[in-house]
Amino acid sequence: MKVYKTKFLLEKLVFAGCLLLIGFVVKAQELELQVEGMATFDAASFSIENAGADFNASVESESTLFVTVDSNDAWDKTNNPNRKWKVEVRKEDVSWDDAMQVEIVRSGNGYSKENNKSNHVNDGQNYQVVSANSSYFFRGKGLISEIPIQFRLSGISIVHGAGDFETNVMLTIYDD
């Protein structure tokens, strides 16, 4: 009878541990990416002034987007202020031509909301091609606000014809 009780207690403990772990997992998901702004391009980049000419080979976005790494969990902010993370990037084409490329770059460092000087961002400062496969973009530590990013289109040509070209660039944050 005592053995049965011990086993039963052990089962309860395991369950309690599991629930705690799941709770931790759920709490750990509070780190999130926020993106402000839109990727817009000057329409003049897609016009031709001199007959016979092609578009410029690459066009930078005329606006800057801002990425913020934030947490809406007070416990996480207080007890895990130096959490490491990394951002990966991929694209999902809506209407696109394979000869055209989207490139992305981190053009600044943003700032720490908490004024935590150990918070920082690394890498991503050279344009890199965004493909359908997720690839590493940049990494950092802690909560960082308004990290500026820019896009560049390359390989664009009048040869691709008239039409609307659209792709969705997916930024994903992971624990690092």
Place this chain on the structure above:
Amino acid sequence: MKRFRKNIVLTTFVLMQAFPVFSQLNDKAVNVRFTVPEIAVVDIEPALNNVEFAISASDQPGAEPVVEKLSEESLWINYSSAIRPNSNKRKIVAQISEGEIPAGIAFFIEASAATPFGSANQGNSLGKVQMTKDPRPIISGIGSCYTGDGVNMGHELKYSIEITDFSKIESAGDQVFTVMYTISDN
């Protein structure tokens, strides 16, 4: 013991499901979009170029007059075109827009094949075409393409004059006429 094992299996399953969520925290999509409008622009290089011909009497008595081209410089037609997928291809038409071609004379334009400098989908020459006041195609089959901008790019234009009826030729001094080129949908 069986219940304990069941619980362990259940716990492991739950954690395995949770693990990928744990590593991937959150994602956001940024829409990247741009529009290429339909484009159709054409130009002649070098700009403001005049082509001159002279018709003079032959040295041989009774022989036909001699047509001589006085201009040495060559003319090139450049164009850029963007059409929507599955749209009709374009053509370039030429016509006499100002002035009159003197009676007894026929004026022709022949576009060469496109130079290899430009892109694919450039048009095809329709050969030697007689010009009138009505637009006549000289290049057809133009898709989404560019020829390059400047001389020695695109199609060279060869102008020629032929005497069609000697009896109608009059000594009328200088005759000036202008050729207009238009790129249009087929």
